[in-house]
Amino acid sequence: MxxxxxxxxxxxxxxxxxxxxxxxxxxxxxxxxxxxxxxxxxxxxxxxxxxxxxxxxxxxxxxxxYDSVRSLPLHEVIGDIVDLQLDRSGISMFEIMHEHVFSRTGIARGHHVFAQANSLAVAVIDDEIALTATADIRFIRSVKLGEKCIAKAYVRSISGEKSKAKVEVFTYVGEEMVFQGNFVIYRSAGEHIGEGGIERADRY
Amino acid sequence: MxxxxxxxxxxxxxxxxxxxxxxxxxxxxxxxxxxxxxxxxxxxxxxxxxxxxxxxxxxxxxxxxYDSVRSLPLHEVIGDIVDLQLDRSGISMFEIMHEHVFSRTGIARGHHVFAQANSLAVAVIDDEIALTATADIRFIRSVKLGEKCIAKAYVRSISGEKSKAKVEVFTYVGEEMVFQGNFVIYRSAGEHIGEGGIERADRY
DNA sequence: TACTAATTTAGTACCAGGTTATAATAGCTG
DNA sequence: CAGCTATTATAACCTGGTACTAAATTAGTA
Missing domain, CATH: 1.10.10.10 (Winged helix-like DNA-binding domain superfamily/Winged helix DNA-binding domain)
Structure with missing residues (x-):
């Protein structure tokens, strides 16, 4: 027993x-x-x-x-934001680690490169709620293990005073452009506080 | 006074x-x-x-x-592939867990939904090396915590006999389409691709 | 000046999510 | 059986509040 x-x-x-x-x-x-x-x-x-x-x-x-980078949206982002001018532009850095690549080739999976760009495009929009609506992306060359991707996002239009913003993102390794994407980001526009509420939103 | x-x-x-x-x-x-x-x-x-x-x-x-720590996948394919006919079509399932959503709103981050579709588009291409070249995507409605995303991929053309394939992916929650994307996937077509692409499908 | 309204302070009860300490119980083990 | 560990129970207390009621203070005005 x-x-x-x-x-x-x-x-x-x-x-x-x-x-x-x-x-x-x-x-x-x-x-x-x-x-x-x-x-x-x-x-x-x-x-x-x-x-x-x-x-x-x-x-x-x-x-x-709080220590790392004080500012709000920075932590909901893949990659480290090194510069951010809300509603204008932003830059983030993301190093390709071995968990991001196909093990046989050492080439980064596309969705990680996309995720960096997508996160940045969302972060650069100064709004309570920002969600990707559409994206048109091009993987220009493959990114490999150890390379540092620098993504630069530019807000191209705030679309009237309404709910959409266009953001263009270019990702570079060194001088070389490796990715380019055009994002359309939904923004909350109106108020809408209902759902999320303030305090105990999730997990209880 | x-x-x-x-x-x-x-x-x-x-x-x-x-x-x-x-x-x-x-x-x-x-x-x-x-x-x-x-x-x-x-x-x-x-x-x-x-x-x-x-x-x-x-x-x-x-x-x-906490959200940022739970960043992205790290795994081979995002979602579980439940059906796969190489060079023709594929289906995968992916459940939105709390690590995939914005904690404030419970809405899934776009890059997870993209990652599922991208993974499937790559997996469905029967080739040594398959990499995303471009993608044109639309987030039709937001996906929320707990929802199960069913992605269906269809290979639309094998582009001559050469290096590109077009893959269309639709993602559903129940009856509802939540995401749609057109991918162009580079395939090895004999030689290596040099600068070309990004990913390769290992393990299959 | 007296009345009124806003502002500030005070006090009480209560809560979550614990810590600390002390004791009782259960379950084996030599 | 004594002796040990592991577990559970009980009670007092702590922080940093919320919620509510009431009094006191301070303006502002008729």
Missing amino acids: PAIERLPKRQRHQQLSKLIEENPFITDRELTRLLKVSIQTIRLDRLELAIPELRERLKLMAERS | PAIERLPKRQRHQQLSKLIEENPFITDRELTRLLKVSIQTIRLDRLELAIPELRERLKLMAERS
Whole structure:
């Protein structure tokens, strides 16, 4: 009998770490439901594992993000934004790592290059809600492992006073242009605060 | 007397906003010291200005930074391929999870939807090396958390016997089309492509 | 000047999501 | 059985608030 359930605690610790890692926004109470143990056990576990409480975790995350680049939309972006003039232009940098390439050829998958450009096109639009409507893109040459992509976005028109903006993005490696795209971005235009609300939007 | 300090409240509101903006980690209690008013006044002010409490601010910051960490895929193909007829058509499925959406709105980031379609367009081309050359895409409606995207790709032409193929991709949620794209995919056509393309389909 | 309205302060009850500490219980194990 | 670990329970307390009520202060004006 004993041997069978010899290490339920270590297993639980592992599970607990994993759960918190993949959702740092989880409360102890929610963990009790998932792990089927009392809240005291959860707390003992966190103590042993030196995992701080929810609020500390959020604070740490907030601090980390605050340090790097202070400004809002920068963190919802793929690549590092190095310059941003809202409604005008922006520049971001993105280094192709091995997780971005096809392993046999070392050539970057198109959607990563696209993602950098798309993120930048959205970020450069100064609006509460900005979503890509359409895009017309060209992959001019392949990008390889280790190369640094510099994407430059230019807002070409704010389309009347309405809901669309055109953004052109050029991505370079060194002097060479590797990608070009024309994006049409929807912007919130009116008010609309309803959905997202302010406080506890998601995950509860 | 009155005229001199005509708008102390508005001034204070401005100061308050500024203080919180430049240090979102500040508590109401600390603000009372800086602004020399009672904590109730601070709270009334925040209420009027719709500035959330410290913990909510930190949570929002944490969410923003969390989004960026969960950036893109890293995997071979985005979505699960459920049917594939090389050089003809393919179907893949991709469920929008919380790591794919803007946490504020629950709306999927465009590049994930694109990535699914792009992956499928590349996968459906039966060639050693297949890379996206150009794409013309339309996001027809926004996709939300929890929705399952079914992408269907059709190879429209194999362009002579040479280096390009046209692939059309439609993505649906239920009956509804949410995305449509026309891809031009470079294929190896015997030789390597030199500057040409971007991706290759490994592993198949 | 007296009345009125806005503003500010005070006080209380309550909440989430914990910490800390102390004790009781369960389950084996030697 | 004593002794150990693991688990659960209980209670007091903490921070940084919200929500609400009420009083006090400060203008502003009839």
